[in-house]
Amino acid sequence: MYIKVDNIKKKYGGREVLRGVSFEAERGSIVGIVGLNGSGKSTALGILSGVLPGEGTFTVDGVDMMRDRAARERTVGYVPQGTPLMEELTARDNLLLWYKKSDMESELERGVLRLLGVDKFLKTKVSRMSGGMKKRLSIGCAVAKRPNVILLDEPTSALDILCREAIADYLTRFREAGGVAVIATHDGAEVGLCDKVYVLRDGVLTAADGGDLSGMLSE
Numbered sequence: 001m002y003i004k005v006d007n008i009k010k011k012y013g014g015r016e017v018l019r020g021v022s023f024e025a026e027r028g029s030i031v032g033i034v035g036l037n038g039s040g041k042s043t044a045l046g047i048l049s050g051v052l053p054g055e056g057t058f059t060v061d062g063v064d065m066m067r068d069r070a071a072r073e074r075t076v077g078y079v080p081q082g083t084p085l086m087e088e089l090t091a092r093d094n095l096l097l098w099y100k101k102s103d104m105e106s107e108l109e110r111g112v113l114r115l116l117g118v119d120k121f122l123k124t125k126v127s128r129m130s131g132g133m134k135k136r137l138s139i140g141c142a143v144a145k146r147p148n149v150i151l152l153d154e155p156t157s158a159l160d161i162l163c164r165e166a167i168a169d170y171l172t173r174f175r176e177a178g179g180v181a182v183i184a185t186h187d188g189a190e191v192g193l194c195d196k197v198y199v200l201r202d203g204v205l206t207a208a209d210g211g212d213l214s215g216m217l218s219e
Contacts, residue, residue, distance in 0.1 A: 001027040001061055001148055003180055008056035010043055017043050018054070019203035025196065030171060030181045032194035034213060039200045041184035042081055045151045048182070049078035060149060077147035081154050081184075083134045084141070085126045091137050092122040098144035113140045115173065117166055132163030139170065150174065153184045168193060188217040 008021040017040045025031045035041050047054035048065070050072055058065045065072040085094050095104050095113070107113040108122070116136040126134060135155060143150060155171075156164040171181055171193055183190055191197055197208040 001178065001180065003061075003149060004057070004059045005048065006057045006059075008044060008047055008054055008058070010040070010047060010052070010054045016203050018047075021056070021200070021203075021205040023196075023198055023205060025180050025182070027178045027180065028175050029195040030175050030183065030193050032191050032197040032208075033182065033184045033200055033205070034186060034191060034197060034208060034217070035184075035200035036186070040203055041200055042153050044200065044205075045078070045153050045182065045184050046080075049076060049080075049151050051078065051080070074145060075148050077142040077145070077150040079135075079138050079142045079150070079152045079155060081157070083126070084138060085134060087127045088125065090123055090125050091118060091129075091133075094126065094137060094141060095122075095144075098141045103144075107140075112143055112170065115166070115170055116140050132159045135159060136163065136166060139167065148178070149180045149182070151182050151184075154187070154190075155183065155185075156187060156190060157185075164189065186217055191217060 004024050006022045008018055010018040021044055023031065033041050033044065043052060046052035048058050050066065050069065056066070060075050063071050065076055099107070108119045113119060116139060118137055118140045121129065121133050124133065139155070156167050174181055183194065185191060191213070198205050199208045199213070
């Protein structure tokens with residue numbers, strides 16, 4: 001599998017938020033996009049996921065995910081920074097919006113939902129969950145269709161160490177299984193998981209070096 005993001009652009013009014021963002025990634029890799037708050041990281045992932053409109057192309061093995069919605073829904077999972085969950089429902093009921101019941105039970109017993117620890121809080125309403133529980137459930141919902149590519153916006157921000165470790169373990173296994181993960185982050189631990197790191201500054205994406213990351217990361 002090979003992905004190519006080419007010339008992604010976005011304007012809000014007269015302001016160019018993204019000015020031709022491009023990068024590539026191969027099967028079994030994690031790509032990090034680092035930038036200060038407001039640099040456009042979330043906007044970039046929103047465009048790649050199809051949530052936001054934008055210019056450019058995003059191909060997976062030659063198929064443009066930005067123009068083929070059915071292919072994107074099969075291929076790409078997206079975990080936004082916020083919580084895309086139904087607050088009044090339990091974890092189980094949220095999962096059933098995404099999974100067939102038999103598939104959900106299988107994943108809870110020995111698959112990704114068990115790896116993320118979602119099996120431990122199935123009867124808890126989202127409104128009563130901690131931030132870590134919500135994030136793990138959000139990831140579980142996003143990968144219901146077993147995507148080959150997953151986009152994550154600051155997946156471990158403000159979470160405790162156990163939640164961070166569970167998510168890092170999942171991402172490592174996802175990569176080992178041949179998936180491609182793209183993480184928008186300013187967290188040093190998340191950057192440590194990445195095979196490639198890029199810096200988004202003034203709407204332009206460039207390959208990172210040590211100096212580029214100085215002052216942008218929190219541990």
